[in-house]
Amino acid sequence: MKNYRAELTGVFGDPVDDNPTGVVEEAAFAAKKLNYRYLTVKVRPEDLQKAMDSVRIFGMKGINLTMPHKIKVIPYLDELSPAAEIIGAVNTVIQKDGKLYGENTDGKGFVIALKNSGETLEGKTVTILGAGGAARAIAVECALNGAAHINIVNRSSEKGMELAVLIREKTGSSAKYLNWTGNLTIPADTDILINATSIGFSPNVNDRPDIDYSSLTGKMCVCDVIFNPAQTLFLKAAAENGAKTVTGLGMLVQQAALNFTLWTGEEAPVDVMEEALKREL
Ligand code: NDP
Numbered sequence: 001m002k003n004y005r006a007e008l009t010g011v012f013g014d015p016v017d018d019n020p021t022g023v024v025e026e027a028a029f030a031a032k033k034l035n036y037r038y039l040t041v042k043v044r045p046e047d048l049q050k051a052m053d054s055v056r057i058f059g060m061k062g063i064n065l066t067m068p069h070k071i072k073v074i075p076y077l078d079e080l081s082p083a084a085e086i087i088g089a090v091n092t093v094i095q096k097d098g099k100l101y102g103e104n105t106d107g108k109g110f111v112i113a114l115k116n117s118g119e120t121l122e123g124k125t126v127t128i129l130g131a132g133g134a135a136r137a138i139a140v141e142c143a144l145n146g147a148a149h150i151n152i153v154n155r156s157s158e159k160g161m162e163l164a165v166l167i168r169e170k171t172g173s174s175a176k177y178l179n180w181t182g183n184l185t186i187p188a189d190t191d192i193l194i195n196a197t198s199i200g201f202s203p204n205v206n207d208r209p210d211i212d213y214s215s216l217t218g219k220m221c222v223c224d225v226i227f228n229p230a231q232t233l234f235l236k237a238a239a240e241n242g243a244k245t246v247t248g249l250g251m252l253v254q255q256a257a258l259n260f261t262l263w264t265g266e267e268a269p270v271d272v273m274e275e276a277l278k279r280e281l
Contacts, residue, residue, distance in 0.1 A: 010039030107141030109255025218242030
């Protein structure tokens with residue numbers, strides 16, 4: 001018998017129109033000849049519960065959550081992964097046997113991209129700019145992957161301090177909050193520096209975090225979560241100081257690849273996904 005019914009996945013967000021994940025996932029579904037669709041759906045905050053009911057009603061394989069739903073979705077889920085539990089935010093839901101399981105692949109995607117660039121985390125000192133959703137996920141995964149110490153730097157001190165406490169209490173890793181006054185000197189023992197703020201994202205491509213760029217050295221690996229543009233002013237300045245750089249593209253592709261596998265049970269065609277993203281940006 002023919003099957004005209006597609007398996008459904010997608011993303012709920014508001015705003016969501018400029019989210020490129022659908023292009024990446026659809027390219028992967030096509031490459032693997034899977035009858036899956038990825039829907040980019042605008043869901044207003046007040047409609048999130050009904051939208052999550054629809055995931056169950058439509059028997060969707062799963063859904064991504066983006067701003068502003070990553071935290072608010074948690075009461076509508078049946079179970080959380082250990083990392084999602086610590087982070088307190090979910091970017092991927094998987095539906096299995098009628099149950100909704102919450103995972104956070106942002107930090108995991110970052111760690112895979114970092115390792116693919118040849119870096120390791122064991123025993124390293126990591127300095128993270130930002131304490132929002134992306135920074136929380138990255139900080140937790142860096143700690144769970146063996147980082148020795150994590151410095152959190154954030155404009156709003158309360159949020160930054162809270163994240164440092166979370167890392168210390170929930171992962172056992174050493175972590176400290178550093179005040180972000182202008183022209184911040186990056187601690188000299190930093191091995192890996194990550195911009196996990198939204199500074200520099202298109203169209204604000206001429207913005208960069210307010211740090212003392214002369215404190216960056218050739219022994220540091222400097223990473224950005226911003227993927228549009230891939231070569232941010234932050235990364236360009238780091239490269240001029242001799243640092244190795246890692247763009248946000250790898251993180252985006254790797255978290256999409258993890259989602260693909262969680263939903264389909266198949267290995268993700270990472271090269272196809274990367275090409276699709278590059279064509280789109
Ligand atoms: P949030 O809104 O949760 O956090 C934003 C962070 O940026 C906060 O720490 C905020 O500080 C800081 N920030 C914003 N503007 C400034 C500024 N002018 N000066 C200093 N700090 C500032 O966003 P997310 O964490 O969800 O996302 C952050 C970025 O990461 C986005 O650009 C997003 O597109 C990107 N991203 C990339 C991914 C990838 O796969 N490559 C995946 C997920 C996100 P404060 O707390 O003081 O407001």
